[in-house]
Amino acid sequence: MKNQTLMDQLVEAFRCLPGVGPKSAQRMMLYLLERDREGGKRLAEVLARAMADIGNCSSCRNLSESELCDICSDAGRDPGVLCVVENPADVLAIEHSGGYRGYYFVLMGTLSPIDGRGPEEIGVEQLVARCQEAVSEVILAVSSSVEGEATAHYIAEALTPLDLNLSRIAQGIPMGGELEYVDGITLTNAIEGRKSLR
Amino acid sequence: MKNQTLMDQLVEAFRCLPGVGPKSAQRMMLYLLERDREGGKRLAEVLARAMADIGNCSSCRNLSESELCDICSDAGRDPGVLCVVENPADVLAIEHSGGYRGYYFVLMGTLSPIDGRGPEEIGVEQLVARCQEAVSEVILAVSSSVEGEATAHYIAEALTPLDLNLSRIAQGIPMGGELEYVDGITLTNAIEGRKSLR
Numbered sequence: 001m002k003n004q005t006l007m008d009q010l011v012e013a014f015r016c017l018p019g020v021g022p023k024s025a026q027r028m029m030l031y032l033l034e035r036d037r038e039g040g041k042r043l044a045e046v047l048a049r050a051m052a053d054i055g056n057c058s059s060c061r062n063l064s065e066s067e068l069c070d071i072c073s074d075a076g077r078d079p080g081v082l083c084v085v086e087n088p089a090d091v092l093a094i095e096h097s098g099g100y101r102g103y104y105f106v107l108m109g110t111l112s113p114i115d116g117r118g119p120e121e122i123g124v125e126q127l128v129a130r131c132q133e134a135v136s137e138v139i140l141a142v143s144s145s146v147e148g149e150a151t152a153h154y155i156a157e158a159l160t161p162l163d164l165n166l167s168r169i170a171q172g173i174p175m176g177g178e179l180e181y182v183d184g185i186t187l188t189n190a191i192e193g194r195k196s197l198r
Numbered sequence: 199m200k201n202q203t204l205m206d207q208l209v210e211a212f213r214c215l216p217g218v219g220p221k222s223a224q225r226m227m228l229y230l231l232e233r234d235r236e237g238g239k240r241l242a243e244v245l246a247r248a249m250a251d252i253g254n255c256s257s258c259r260n261l262s263e264s265e266l267c268d269i270c271s272d273a274g275r276d277p278g279v280l281c282v283v284e285n286p287a288d289v290l291a292i293e294h295s296g297g298y299r300g301y302y303f304v305l306m307g308t309l310s311p312i313d314g315r316g317p318e319e320i321g322v323e324q325l326v327a328r329c330q331e332a333v334s335e336v337i338l339a340v341s342s343s344v345e346g347e348a349t350a351h352y353i354a355e356a357l358t359p360l361d362l363n364l365s366r367i368a369q370g371i372p373m374g375g376e377l378e379y380v381d382g383i384t385l386t387n388a389i390e391g392r393k394s395l396r
Contacts, residue, residue, distance in 0.1 A: 006248050006263045013244040016237030018229045024217065030287050031216045033252055033261050034306070039214030040249040046211040048242035050204050050227075051235050063231050065204045089228050108232070
């Protein structure tokens, strides 16, 4: 059998990226080789550094290249509020929305016994310890899937002994969502969670 | 101003890939960091090697990590036939179709004075020299765009002094193409290039 050429290896290596199939991988390989070697070199260098140097923040468990992430080391935030999310993408989304100024705790997944993720994997013990610092309010911002519900329920139980204001982000119709296209469960949640106007 | 974090740098570096916008770049970054560090390390390593080591074949100008590419160093091909294509992707497409057993010459672009690509950039001189080796037939497999037509015409002129069988790949309706959906120019070409059945 013939040895794999470097070009074949590169196409195969690109396929580890999400959403990249054989055709896109080949296009990426040819594009970088023909038109953007500098970009390719830079990507290789930054990628190698990121894979080696990025770990998890010791306080919030989010991805971070330093012991304490940028958010946890930002003293200008409200120390009393902690938002619990499933993964780093959620932190980016909430930060991007710009409406939140407290700290975070990242579970890095949901409870899922079938995948071997129990309370230890999502750091419940660390979360309880974190909540004993200066936190007075905890917002559970987990997704509203079955695993998300189970995770929210488990965390709520674990935090019961502490004297905390515990809430869950609102479930209802999204901005711009037209009632006729919203699914039944969302509508039921929206009606149950109705807010008084006065 | 704050320094860019390693994660921001990685997102930016991914954007050099074709078809990757800010959202996909962020998804790639998080996916590799959370789930596939090994794949990411391997990609970084292969990419760095490819950017540094892959050059052009001295005979056919195609991308190659060795002095002579795999196809040019394959002695089992027909030395009399040379197929002229625009870029490495065309070689892969023709090889994949499996119907061709001659050698190639890769122009690495078309004639395009506006982009500063003249006969020298597409290697016409080298092609003429290559055709004097053992070649008896040259197939021009350039695309049927305006630049492709101009390039084919220029190459045909340059090869006139040599005693060669010169052809251009057929233009007509594609396999499975229904007449009513085929554009007018293609139809005109198909009718002009009709083949006798006996």
